[in-house]
Amino acid sequence: MHSRIASRSRQLVQFLYRSGLRNTNANGCVCLTDSPVVQFCNVNSAASHSHQQCLMREGCCAFTLGKGWRFIHTSTFQGVLSYHQKLPEVVPYRNGPSPIKRHGHHDNPMSQRLLSARTSEEIIHVLENEADKMDPIIISVAVDTLFDAIKSELASVKSKHAMLTSVGVQKLCKQLRRSGPHLDPADLINGVKLLSILCAPGNHQTLQVLLKLISKHANSLDLQQLAYLQFLLDKLHPETKSPLSKALEFALPVVFESQLESQLNRNDPQEICDYLHYATRYKLSEKTINALVEAALKITDRIPKRLVLSLMWSLCDIQNDNASHEPLVTWSYRKLTENFDDFKLSELNIVNSKAARKYQKRISYFYNTDFVNAYCQKCLQKGGDIYDILWAAKNNSLFRHVNIDLMDRIGEIIAADPSCILNNDTLFSILVKAFSSLNYKPETWDTFSSILLEHPALTKNYGLQEVSLALDFLALNLFPESMIRGLFSFDGLSLLEEFRMKYNPNTLVLLYNAVKNLYPNYKGPLPPVTMIESWKELSRAANVNRQYSLKGALQTGLGGESYLINGLHHDGLYIDHGIVMRKGGYPVAMNSQCDSQSDCLNSITKPAESVIILLKVFPKESYASNTRRLRGVAALELRILEQLGNPVVAVDLENWMDLPDFEKIPFLMHRVREKMEHLQWNQTWGDVIPP
Numbered sequence: 070m071h072s073r074i075a076s077r078s079r080q081l082v083q084f085l086y087r088s089g090l091r092n093t094n095a096n097g098c099v100c101l102t103d104s105p106v107v108q109f110c111n112v113n114s115a116a117s118h119s120h121q122q123c124l125m126r127e128g129c130c131a132f133t134l135g136k137g138w139r140f141i142h143t144s145t146f147q148g149v150l151s152y153h154q155k156l157p158e159v160v161p162y163r164n165g166p167s168p169i170k171r172h173g174h175h176d177n178p179m180s181q182r183l184l185s186a187r188t189s190e191e192i193i194h195v196l197e198n199e200a201d202k203m204d205p206i207i208i209s210v211a212v213d214t215l216f217d218a219i220k221s222e223l224a225s226v227k228s229k230h231a232m233l234t235s236v237g238v239q240k241l242c243k244q245l246r247r248s249g250p251h252l253d254p255a256d257l258i259n260g261v262k263l264l265s266i267l268c269a270p271g272n273h274q275t276l277q278v279l280l281k282l283i284s285k286h287a288n289s290l291d292l293q294q295l296a297y298l299q300f301l302l303d304k305l306h307p308e309t310k311s312p313l314s315k316a317l318e319f320a321l322p323v324v325f326e327s328q329l330e331s332q333l334n335r336n337d338p339q340e341i342c343d344y345l346h347y348a349t350r351y352k353l354s355e356k357t358i359n360a361l362v363e364a365a366l367k368i369t370d371r372i373p374k375r376l377v378l379s380l381m382w383s384l385c386d387i388q389n390d391n392a393s394h395e396p397l398v399t400w401s402y403r404k405l406t407e408n409f410d411d412f413k414l415s416e417l418n419i420v421n422s423k424a425a426r427k428y429q430k431r432i433s434y435f436y437n438t439d440f441v442n443a444y445c446q447k448c449l450q451k452g453g454d455i456y457d458i459l460w461a462a463k464n465n466s467l468f469r470h471v472n473i474d475l476m477d478r479i480g481e482i483i484a485a486d487p488s489c490i491l492n493n494d495t496l497f498s499i500l501v502k503a504f505s506s507l508n509y510k511p512e513t514w515d516t517f518s519s520i521l522l523e524h525p526a527l528t529k530n531y532g533l534q535e536v537s538l539a540l541d542f543l544a545l546n547l548f549p550e551s552m553i554r555g556l557f558s559f560d561g562l563s564l565l566e567e568f569r570m571k572y573n574p575n576t577l578v579l580l581y582n583a584v585k586n587l588y589p590n591y592k593g594p595l596p597p598v599t600m601i602e603s604w605k606e607l608s609r610a611a612n613v614n615r616q617y618s619l620k621g622a623l624q625t626g627l628g629g630e631s632y633l634i635n636g637l638h639h640d641g642l643y644i645d646h647g648i649v650m651r652k653g654g655y656p657v658a659m660n661s662q663c664d665s666q667s668d669c670l671n672s673i674t675k676p677a678e679s680v681i682i683l684l685k686v687f688p689k690e691s692y693a694s695n696t697r698r699l700r701g702v703a704a705l706e707l708r709i710l711e712q713l714g715n716p717v718v719a720v721d722l723e724n725w726m727d728l729p730d731f732e733k734i735p736f737l738m739h740r741v742r743e744k745m746e747h748l749q750w751n752q753t754w755g756d757v758i759p760p
Contacts, residue, residue, distance in 0.1 A: 179203070180210045189218040193237035200240035205251045208244050212256070215241070216263045226268055233267040242275040249278055254286040258298055265301045271309035280313055287317075287324055292332050292340075295325045296347045322351045329357060335364045338372040342379050349386040358387055359394075366397045377404045378416055385423035385435070395434040402437040409443050414457060417444055422460075425467035436468050438695055445472040455482050455489050455496075463499050466506035469694040476504070480511025487520045494526040498538060505541035507693060508700040518547055527552050536568045540576060543583045544705040553584060554593040562596060574607040576702075578641035583705060585640075586712045605641035618686060618722060619646060619737065626734040631658040637683070639670040639713065642706065645720075646684040649675045654745050670713075681715045682744055684737075689723035697721060716744040 179199050186192045192215045203211065215238075219229070232238055245252075245260050252260070260279045269276055283290075283298065290298070299321045302314055310318075325347065334340050345361040347353075365372065365380065372380065381401045384394060405412070405420065421444050427435040441464075448454075448461045458479055465472060479500070483490060490497045501521060504510070511517055521542075527549050531538055539556060542549045555561050569577055581601055584591055595601075617635050623646060624630050637644040647670065649657040657679055675681055691703035699707060699719065710717045718740045728736060 177207055179207050183207070183210050183214045186214065186218070189215060189222060189224070189232060192218055193232065193235050196237035196241050197235070200237065200244055203241075203244045203248075205248045205256075208241070208248055209252065209256045209259070211241055212245075212259050212263050216259070216266060219266050229266070229268045233264075233269055238267070245275055246278045249282045252282075254283060254290055254294060257283050257286075258294055258301070261298065261301050265304050271305035271307075271314055272311045277311055277313060280317060284313070284317060287320065290324070292325060292328060292344060295321050295328070296343065299325075299347070299351065322353060325351075326353050326357050329360070333361075333364065336368065336371075338365070338368055338376055341365045341368070342372070342376045342383070345383045346379060346386075349383045349388075352388060355389045355391070358389070359391060362391075362394050362397055366400075369397070369400050372404075374404060374408045374411060377401055377408075378412065378420065381405065381420050382423060385420070385427055390427070390432050398434050399437070402440045406437075406440050406443050409447060414447055417447065418457070418460060421464050425464040429467050436470070436694060438470070441465065441468055441470050442472060445475045449474060449478055455479075458482070459496055459499055459503070462503040462507075466503045469506070469690070469692070469700060471507045471509055471693045471696050471698075473509070476507065476509050477511045477513075480513040480517045483520060484513040484516040490520070491524060494529070497521075497524050497526050498531075498534070501538060501541045501545070505544040506701045508544070508698060508704050510545070518545070521545075522547055522549060528555075533564065533568050533571065535564065536576060536580065540580055540583070540702060540705070543580070543587070544701050548588050548591075550591070550593065553591070556580075557584075557594045557596055559594075562600065565596060565600070569604065569607075573611075574604045575611070575641075575643075577604045578608045579702065579706060579709070582640050582642055582709050586709050601641075605638075608641040608643065609638050615643075615645075617645060618725060619684060619720065622733045622737055623648070623684070626738045627656045629658070632656040634659060634669070634673065637670045639710075642710065644670065644683050644710065645686045647673065648682050648684070648741070649673070649679050650682055650741070650745060651676070652678040654742055670715075680745075680748060682741055683710060683715050683717045684720060685710060685717055686720045686722050686725070689721070692721055692723070697724070716748065718744055 179195070179202055182195050182199075183192055186195060192211070196211060196215075219232070224232070242264075249257065249260075257279050261276060261283070264273060264276045264279075299318065302310075302318045302321075305314060329344070333344065341361060341364050345358070345365065348358050348361055362384075380397075384398050384401065387394065405417070409417070421441070424435040424437075424440075445461055445465070448457045458475060461472075461475060462479060465475070483500070490500055528551055535552065535556060539549060539552050542552070556565065565577060581596065581604070584595075615636060620633070620635060623633050627633060627648060632648060634647040635645070637647045649659060651657055657676060659673070670681075670683075673681060685707065687699065687703050691699055693700050698704075707717060707719055718737075720737075720740070725733070725736075
């Protein structure tokens with residue numbers, strides 16, 4: 070068995086050697102380039118190339134590029150080999166000239182007739198009658214003129230299929246197969262380009278011959294040819310691709326990467342932007358992408374504004390983000406903002422959407438306040454198209470950016486014409502999510518909120534999204550009773566359990582507490598007690614090892630550890646700290662700490678004339694990026710805690726971490742005193758009057 074595998078692998082190496090795709094050495098290993106950076110190794114070989122060890126698994130082939138291995142099972146390459154053996158032999162152009170360049174040689178009568186033809190039909194007619202007279206020069210002219218004609222005519226797929234099977238094109242394909250060895254790589258790629266625009270299947274005979282010939286020139290292709298050939302291969306229908314085209318798709322990025330250092334023109338902005346797009350699309354190494362970003366950053370003064378969009382799209386598509394990319398992102402934002410009127414809204418939509426998704430992944434430098442505001446302003450100037458404006462609001466919610474003008478405009482449009490969302494459930498859910506996330510109510514809120522609560526989508530089944538949508542309504546201080554009844558009914562319990570298993574149970578705890586504490590008049594069904602207790606237990610367990618950022622400063626400010634309780638829970642809701650303060654602003658010592666398994670807020674006993682003050686730390690994601698106000702679900706959680714009757718100090722973790730150490734204790738003590746000053750005390754019993 071092993072000998073058969075080794076024999077097949079040797080055949081594969083011989084095929085690669087004959088094809089010219091790789092250069093075989095005496096050790097049974099082959100290099101994709103003249104410098105042994107990328108290597109394909111035979112089974113059971115172990116050879117050292119440029120300080121890289123090839124240690125093979127039995128029955129596998131691999132190549133290595135820098136760090137790590139990429140293994141390909143031998144059967145994959147056996148498919149390439151078997152397919153190669155079935156290909157027809159390339160018939161050389163008999164008695165033809167040596168390969169020559171076609172530049173300027175259009176004085177042949179047939180070339181003149183092809184160039185003077187005005188339609189693809191006329192070109193195909195010339196080919197049908199005179200194809201036998203074609204030499205490599207005329208073939209190149211025919212391919213170029215036919216491609217240009219088809220492209221300019223915007224032909225349908227059906228008509229392209231008819232052209233592909235026409236006698237003229239079939240004769241041209243025959244000539245391509247015969248004269249292929251005498252065509253230079255650029256002409257071979259143009260042949261692939263013509264077959265691509267004609268919607269030829271990936272296993273088309275002429276296409277396979279051209280790809281086989283191109284593979285012989287793989288190491289001599291320039292970067293532009295490599296990138297364009299990859300683009301053409303991508304357009305082939307996946308189900309018709311041959312093993313040869315798949316092998317080329319796999320190999321071209323590797324060849325591209327190995328040739329980049331020597332071929333890149335670092336003074337050409339177009340090249341750098343094009344190749345950065347290629348590198349991000351085909352997920353080249355971090356080293357290659359960083360080199361291209363660095364090259365672009367050095368010539369920003371020469372990058373025209375027409376390339377800034379492409380550059381920004383590529384930066385947004387980088388998977389392994391690096392802090393060194395930030396200056397180029399910042400520069401790109403500035404150029405886009407300065408030239409906003411020169412770009413289409415659809416183009417800016419792509420930038421805004423891509424950047425919003427990057428920011429959601431915590432890549433903070435993809436948020437630019439000036440760009441987002443300029444984008445919102447352009448949406449409003451365009452004439453108030455509801456779809457563009459709502460898309461902007463959706464992206465703003467990902468950025469956590471509040472633009473008052475945009476939100477008020479949405480409120481005006483919906484209040485004036487509710488049909489634009491009443492007939493579109495998708496727009497409706499986007500709208501609710503955006504306003505909830507940004508915690509903003511437009512000037513037309515009374516009319517606007519009534520439209521939301523009467524939307525027919527509230528009676529439909531949204532699946533798991535229904536839980537989040539209900540929470541968004543509650544965050545807007547709206548009660549979608551029909552939706553809540555459906556979720557808490559017997560039929561909805563399975564949906565809640567599925568949500569718990571797939572997402573954070575804290576969401577369900579928050580949903581239950583919001584209904585229970587903020588809407589006490591609700592008389593509908595509730596989840597079973599056992600289910601609610603399981604949510605609470607999971608919520609408590611998730612916070613067992615929580616870090617307490619305020620603990621040290623509070624202990625110092627209050628006068629000791631006994632004045633502070635850390636990690637409180639109430640009905641599954643988590644609270645970072647609790648302190649008991651007497652009337653007059655003096656802390657009260659407590660002898661017990663909170664147990665993670667107990668609902669310890671209710672177990673705290675406080676003396677007369679005292680109050681429990683809660684401190685809740687919210688991460689920066691809980692705040693709007695440009696207003697520092699609590700947003701969405703975080704604001705709902707704060708409302709629930711305040712409804713319990715205890716004053717709550719909300720602390721912005723990002724602002725807290727930015728404070729100098731000497732300001733942290735005074736900051737906390739000031740916030741606690743503020744809460745004490747706003748309390749109303751019962752003069753008889755010394756207790757706090759409930760709000």
